[in-house]
Amino acid sequence: MKQLFGRPNGLTDVLQRYCPGCGHGIVHRIIGDLLIKLNIRECTVGIAPVGCSVFADEYFNCDMIQPPHGRGPAVSTGIKRARPDCIVFSYQGDGDLAAIGTAEIVHAAARNENITIVFINNAIFGMTGGQLAPTTLPGMKSTTSVQGRDIKKQGYPIKVCELLAGLDGPYYLVRTAVNTPKNVINTEKALKNAFVNQIENKGFSMVEILSMCPTNWGMTPVQSKKWVDDTMMKYYPLGEYRNRAKEEK
Amino acid sequence: MPQVKILEEVCKGCGLCCDEVCPVDILILSPNRINSSGYHPAEVTDNGKCIGCGYCFKICPEPAIEVYK
Ligand SMILES: Cc1ncc(C[n+]2csc(CCOP(=O)(O)OP(=O)(O)O)c2C)c(N)n1
Ligand code: SF4
Ligand code: SF4
Ligand code: SF4
Numbered sequence: 165m166k167q168l169f170g171r172p173n174g175l176t177d178v179l180q181r182y183c184p185g186c187g188h189g190i191v192h193r194i195i196g197d198l199l200i201k202l203n204i205r206e207c208t209v210g211i212a213p214v215g216c217s218v219f220a221d222e223y224f225n226c227d228m229i230q231p232p233h234g235r236g237p238a239v240s241t242g243i244k245r246a247r248p249d250c251i252v253f254s255y256q257g258d259g260d261l262a263a264i265g266t267a268e269i270v271h272a273a274a275r276n277e278n279i280t281i282v283f284i285n286n287a288i289f290g291m292t293g294g295q296l297a298p299t300t301l302p303g304m305k306s307t308t309s310v311q312g313r314d315i316k317k318q319g320y321p322i323k324v325c326e327l328l329a330g331l332d333g334p335y336y337l338v339r340t341a342v343n344t345p346k347n348v349i350n351t352e353k354a355l356k357n358a359f360v361n362q363i364e365n366k367g368f369s370m371v372e373i374l375s376m377c378p379t380n381w382g383m384t385p386v387q388s389k390k391w392v393d394d395t396m397m398k399y400y401p402l403g404e405y406r407n408r409a410k411e412e413k
Numbered sequence: 414m415p416q417v418k419i420l421e422e423v424c425k426g427c428g429l430c431c432d433e434v435c436p437v438d439i440l441i442l443s444p445n446r447i448n449s450s451g452y453h454p455a456e457v458t459d460n461g462k463c464i465g466c467g468y469c470f471k472i473c474p475e476p477a478i479e480v481y482k
Contacts, residue, residue, distance in 0.1 A: 165416065165481040169470035182474065184452065185427035189474025345434060345468035378427075385427040 174199030178222045185385020187375025188217050188284060190342040192224070194352050195253070195282065199226055202359055208251040209243050211236040215257035216290040234265020237272035240279040251362055253280040258299040259289040262322050266298075269324070269370075276333040276367035280358045283324060283370055285339075286377040287396060294380030298322040301399050306380070325372050325405040335367035337406040341374035341397065343389035350402075357409075366408070374400055415465025416481045419455045423477035426452030430469040430478065437462040440469055 174196030182188050199205040205226050212220035214233035221228035231239040236254030244252045261269050261283050272279065288306055289295040296306040296313060299321050303312040313321075325339045336358060340351040351373055358369035374396050376388035383391060404410075417439075426448075431440045443456040455477070457463075463480070470478045 167479060168415070168465055168482050169467040169478070169480040171476055171479075179423060180475065184425035184474075185429055186474055189476070190472065193474075193476050342472075345471045348471040385429050386432045389429060389432075 172196040172200050174205055174225050175223055176225045180223055181219065182216060183377075183379045185376055185378045185388060186216070187286065187342045187373070187377070190348060191282065191284060191351070191373055191375065192217075192220070194348070194355055195255075196224065197352070198356055198359055199224070202356070202363070204251045204359065204363070207249060208253065209247075211240055211252070211254040213254075213256040213260040214291075215260050217255060217257065217284070218291070220255055234260050234263070235268055236260070236265065237268040237277070237279065237281065241272055241275075241277050244277065244279050248278075251280070251359065253282055253359070255282045256284065257290065258283070258285045258287065258297045258324075259292075262298040262324055266322075270328070270331070273328045273368050273370070274331050274333040276335060278362055278365055278367050279369075280362050281368070281370035282355065282358075283372040284375045285324070285372050285400065286375045286380075287321075288377050288380045290377050290380055299324075301395065305382075321399065323400060325370070328370065329405040333368060334370065334406050335408045336361050336369035336404075337372075338370075338404045339372040339374070339400060339402050341392055341402060343374070343376060343392040347402075361409070372400075374402075414461065414482075415463045416460055417457055417463045417469060418479045418481065419457060420475075420477040420479065421446070421448050421454040422450075423475045424448065424452060424454035425450070425475060425477070426454055427474065428455075429472045429474070430455055434468050434472050436466060436468065437464060439463060
């Protein structure tokens with residue numbers, strides 16, 4: 165029998181230590197597929213973040229580096245400039261990218277650095293125990309906003325696609341989700357664009373992915389995927405925020 | 414005929430594939446089987462009905478699903 169779908173060779177055989185129903189695994193599988201389909205596995209350098217996916221270097225079957233918290237875009241810049249023949253992707257959570265790493269992502273985008281950013285927005289600090297993230301929704305409970313995020317005290321969430329779309333630099337900015345097969349398929353397309361843009365030397369591409377964190381949302385995986393539809397997407401609308409490839413046509 | 418296979422030891426019993434994902438509704442969390450990590454893995458109720466769409470594979474975080482033809 166012919167295999168239609170199965171674990172891609174872009175992933176190692178190491179079993180992932182994520183919680184049941186965690187969105188990180190779905191995104192890892194998509195990237196693992198693309199490393200093979202785009203024939204870039206041997207020339208790719210991935211950057212693992214600090215966060216639950218800190219062990220991503222064990223999971224992706226390509227060269228990997230794990231720099232300090234939030235510095236993925238800066239380290240990616242260095243690697244890509246020193247070795248333009250490499251394909252470089254930085255995989256980051258919302259704590260990593262939108263809190264401690266805000267400066268790095270903004271400046272890499274402003275420079276239209278020719279790198280690919282995979283941004284997992286699960287509206288929470290996962291690894292450290294569910295603290296408020298810059299992306300935590302107004303009214304959403306976390307271990308550091310037990311009554312729910314109060315915008316008077318903790319301010320408004322950062323919408324990263326919209327923020328970066330205020331810059332002239334970035335080439336491709338898109339927000340997707342991984343809570344249904346249809347949204348996973350759209351994420352596959354978006355991530356493919358984000359890697360192809362780099363192969364074609366187009367510049368900075370970021371895919372922001374709304375992703376489930378059942379453990380710190382205090383929900384079952386099935387409740388979590390519905391919450392992405394019913395609540396998260398209302399605050400973080402899906403869609404393209406910049407696509408220079410379309411503008412150039 | 415397409416066939417779906419659950420890798421029981423890799424499955425974390427999250428149930429994502431069992432809820433409104435399969436167009437022919439043949440995936441459930443096993444009520445009695447349990448893997449060595451303590452999870453109730455997904456189970457196929459009627460493999461003869463599988464249409465090989467791969468939706469279950471796409472939503473599986475591990476991935477603990479393979480689809481054959
Ligand atoms: C310099 C530094 N500051 C703080 C931390 C603690 N820390 C570890 S992970 C993390 C945030 C993780 O959240 P996120 O990036 O959203 O990833 P997730 O775990 O949700 O996937 C923080 C603050 C650290 N490891 N290093
Ligand atoms: S804490 Fe959340 S983000 Fe981290 S592995 Fe568990 S579900 Fe995934
Ligand atoms: S491949 Fe499609 S039809 Fe077959 S079990 Fe999976 S979701 Fe159902
Ligand atoms: S989605 Fe994967 S891990 Fe979750 S129950 Fe189904 S087969 Fe198991």
